Amino acid sequence: VEETYIMVKPDGVQRGLVGEIISRFEKKGFKLTGLKLFQCPRDLAEEHYKDLKSKSFFPKLIEYILSGPVVCMAWEGVGVVASARKLIGSTDPLQAEPGTIRGDLAVQTGRNVVHGSDSPENGKREIALWFKEGEVCQWTSAQAPWLRE
Ligand code: GTP
Ligand code: MG
Numbered sequence: 001v002e003e004t005y006i007m008v009k010p011d012g013v014q015r016g017l018v019g020e021i022i023s024r025f026e027k028k029g030f031k032l033t034g035l036k037l038f039q040c041p042r043d044l045a046e047e048h049y050k051d052l053k054s055k056s057f058f059p060k061l062i063e064y065i066l067s068g069p070v071v072c073m074a075w076e077g078v079g080v081v082a083s084a085r086k087l088i089g090s091t092d093p094l095q096a097e098p099g100t101i102r103g104d105l106a107v108q109t110g111r112n113v114v115h116g117s118d119s120p121e122n123g124k125r126e127i128a129l130w131f132k133e134g135e136v137c138q139w140t141s142a143q144a145p146w147l148r149e
Helices: 010-014 018-028 042-048 058-066 080-088 101-105 120-130
Strands: 003-008 031-038 070-076 114-116
Touching (some): 003 018, 003 080, 003 120, 010 058, 010 070, 018 031, 018 101, 042 120, 070 080, 080 114, 080 120
Antiparallel strands (some): 003 070, 003 114
C-alpha cells in the first residue's frame, strides 16, 4: 500500500502547529502508521535532502532542519503521496493556495513548516530512513469501510 513520510519542521513545532498539521491528514482520511518527536542528527538531515546537496541554500536548509525537534510521521492510503503534496501546497508559502497547510500557515520557503515525500519510492525510502524497525505500526482503522466503498 502507498505510504508517505510527512515531517513537521522545527518552525512548525515551535509555532505550536503540530496538532493542526496532524489534523489535516487525519480529517482527510489517511491512516497514521508512525509518529515521533525527534531531534535529528546532521547526517540524517543531509541524507534526507541529499538530492539538494548542490543547491546554494543546502547549508541553510540543514541548519533549519537541525534547529529544533521535528515531528516525524508515516501516513498510509491510496494516492497518499500526491494528495499529501496537495494538502501541503507549493514550496513557496506565498504561492501556496489558501486552504493548504503552507498557504494558510507560512510565509517563506525557508520556513515552510512541513515536508512531504515527492514520490511513492521516496515515501518508502524516507520512512525507512527516519523510523527504526518496530516504530511503524500496521493496524486496521475502524473508519475504513466509511472512507472507501
Ligand atoms: P519538502 O517537502 O520539504 O521536500 O519541500 P518541497 O518538496 O516542496 O521542496 P524541495 O524538495 O524542492 O526543497 C526542500 C526544502 O528545501 C523546501 O521545503 C524548503 O524548506 C527548502 N528550500 C527549497 N528551495 C529553497 C530556497 O530557494 N531557499 C531556501 N532557504 N530554502 C529552500
Ligand atoms: Mg521535496
